[in-house]
Amino acid sequence: MEAIEHPPIFxxxxxxxxxxxxxxxxxxxxxxxxxxxRNVALVPRGVQNFMEVVLEQFLxxxxxxxxxxxRRFLPLIATLGLFILVGNLISLVPGLxxxxxxxxxxxxxxxxxxxxxxxxxxxxxxxxxYLKHFMGPVPALAPLMIPIELISHLARPLSLSLRLFGxxxxxxxxxxxxxxxxxxxxxxxxxxxxxxxxAIVGGIGALVMIVFTVGFLFPLKILVSFLQAFIxxxxxxxxxxxAIEHAEHHSGHH
Amino acid sequence: MRxxxxxxxxxxxxxxxLALAQQAATPASGWVGPxxxxxxxxxxxxxxxxxxxxxxxAIAAAVEAMARQPGAAARIQTAMIIGLALIxxxxxxxxxxxxxxLFVQPIR
Numbered sequence: 334m335e336a337i338e339h340p341p342i343f344x345x346x347x348x349x350x351x352x353x354x355x356x357x358x359x360x361x362x363x364x365x366x367x368x369x370x371r372n373v374a375l376v377p378r379g380v381q382n383f384m385e386v387v388l389e390q391f392l393x394x395x396x397x398x399x400x401x402x403x404r405r406f407l408p409l410i411a412t413l414g415l416f417i418l419v420g421n422l423i424s425l426v427p428g429l430x431x432x433x434x435x436x437x438x439x440x441x442x443x444x445x446x447x448x449x450x451x452x453x454x455x456x457x458x459x460x461x462x463y464l465k466h467f468m469g470p471v472p473a474l475a476p477l478m479i480p481i482e483l484i485s486h487l488a489r490p491l492s493l494s495l496r497l498f499g500x501x502x503x504x505x506x507x508x509x510x511x512x513x514x515x516x517x518x519x520x521x522x523x524x525x526x527x528x529x530x531x532a533i534v535g536g537i538g539a540l541v542m543i544v545f546t547v548g549f550l551f552p553l554k555i556l557v558s559f560l561q562a563f564i565x566x567x568x569x570x571x572x573x574x575x576a577i578e579h580a581e582h583h584s585g586h587h
Numbered sequence: 588m589r590x591x592x593x594x595x596x597x598x599x600x601x602x603x604x605l606a607l608a609q610q611a612a613t614p615a616s617g618w619v620g621p622x623x624x625x626x627x628x629x630x631x632x633x634x635x636x637x638x639x640x641x642x643x644x645a646i647a648a649a650v651e652a653m654a655r656q657p658g659a660a661a662r663i664q665t666a667m668i669i670g671l672a673l674i675x676x677x678x679x680x681x682x683x684x685x686x687x688x689l690f691v692q693p694i695r
Binding site for chain 2: 397495499500503506564571
């Protein structure tokens, strides 16, 4: 998106921007984790209290979707969720770049989810039983079901990565276009400069765009940041839940 | 298990996508470029409109269900958000294709 977006204020030579700002997200999360676990008290206060509330939200979602035995996947799920959330929010700070607005970062997260839920499924019910997932409820339908299941499983990392990347990058392009229109508005004011219409057109246009950006676009992007992190985590939990449930559960209704 | 999951998460955070380098966008020459811009705009317009229709149906059904069963509102809302994400991802695919047409321009 170098064509329309301004480069971030801090860049390391030879290192892509999304990697630089991934390291920034890592620093933020590490400092938060360190501050929360430095003085672990039985009655939590301050940062520890906040992080415990956040992790309890994750635990509640895991209990809802996977069940109680899914609590051992908390490190994977909470790490992905917090990384994506902070990465989404950091791209809203002017002058910083967002790691999740790059397809490489989101594809890496989605590939980790893809391999993780297959490994979890194979460990939970063995290789042979796990392969029965792909055969559908009736054995006679297996030649039809196996290609469908394979394609649907291969589409999962594609849709996970493209959804996050598209939402973030689409929002950035929207903001860039609004800022470009602000420049256009200034250009109109300059073309009519020295006259009252120039000041009126430029002033009203700039006011409308500032109010629109601050009052609507930024809250919308904050909402989308939380929503996309939630959806990534929720779909990860659904995939894990689908991988560890037994194949008989599918055919139990027939 | 827990340690391997932790290592996988650490690997995600440490090295995201060093392998894939981005290609710089090059300006198009010829008549395909303007058509690419037109197609990108129209594709995004159709995708956004049809996606809005589908999401409107989903939200209408979910709100109706929530009004009938307020006790199950939380679960309905979770299912609705997941469904909305799955519907929206189709429009996001079109957005990605439009961005490829606009910025990458594989066909000139």
